[in-house]
Amino acid sequence: MLSKTIQEALNAQIRMEAESSQAYLAMASWADIQPGLQGVSEFFYKQSDEERVHMLKLIRYVNERGGFGVVPPLLQPIITFQSLKRVFEEFLAHEIKVSESINDLVHMALQEKDYATHNFLQWYVSEQIEEERLARTLNEKLELIGEDKSGLYLFDRDILNYRMQQSAGKSH
Ligand SMILES: [Fe+2]
Numbered sequence: 350m351l352s353k354t355i356q357e358a359l360n361a362q363i364r365m366e367a368e369s370s371q372a373y374l375a376m377a378s379w380a381d382i383q384p385g386l387q388g389v390s391e392f393f394y395k396q397s398d399e400e401r402v403h404m405l406k407l408i409r410y411v412n413e414r415g416g417f418g419v420v421p422p423l424l425q426p427i428i429t430f431q432s433l434k435r436v437f438e439e440f441l442a443h444e445i446k447v448s449e450s451i452n453d454l455v456h457m458a459l460q461e462k463d464y465a466t467h468n469f470l471q472w473y474v475s476e477q478i479e480e481e482r483l484a485r486t487l488n489e490k491l492e493l494i495g496e497d498k499s500g501l502y503l504f505d506r507d508i509l510n511y512r513m514q515q516s517a518g519k520s521h
């Protein structure tokens with residue numbers, strides 16, 4: 350059985366994953382209507398789906414442990430962006446925020462001596478290492494590319510491969 354504190358914290362994380370899914374969906378839709386950003390758009394559609402899976406995993410876990418996984422309300426995320434660079438900066442900043450939240454949860458699980466939740470959260474700990482690494486790599490690439498059009502063309506063409514490389518060897 351989950352303690353009230355842990356249950357509330359897990360429900361807050363459910364909300365955060367839902368918000369991530371919404372934020373990335375908005376990035377996908379924005380990129381979808383920009384010329385030449387099909388790859389980036391596809392990338393964020395996939396990221397959005399993945400965040401929904403993270404949310405579902407949490408809902409099922411909370412329910413399995415005798416709690417109630419609360420489906421959060423939808424807030425409109427940021428829907429337009431000044432530049433591609435801005436999108437990826439937001440992506441990294443968001444993932445860093447999620448990592449901090451997961452770390453706080455892990456800490457709380459230990460304090461409450463909830464070892465089952467502590468164990469469950471390890472999957473999210475590894476996931477955040479990968480997500481942050483991917484976001485950092487993409488930001489570095491964009492930094493190098495700058496305003497170079499052919500560089501941007503290749504970035505968009507290859508972005509789904511970077512994503513696959515990153516998730517290779519990682520189980521979902
Ligand atoms: Fe996530």
Ligand SMILES: [Fe+2]
Nearest residue numbers: 369400444480
């Ligand atoms: Fe993520």
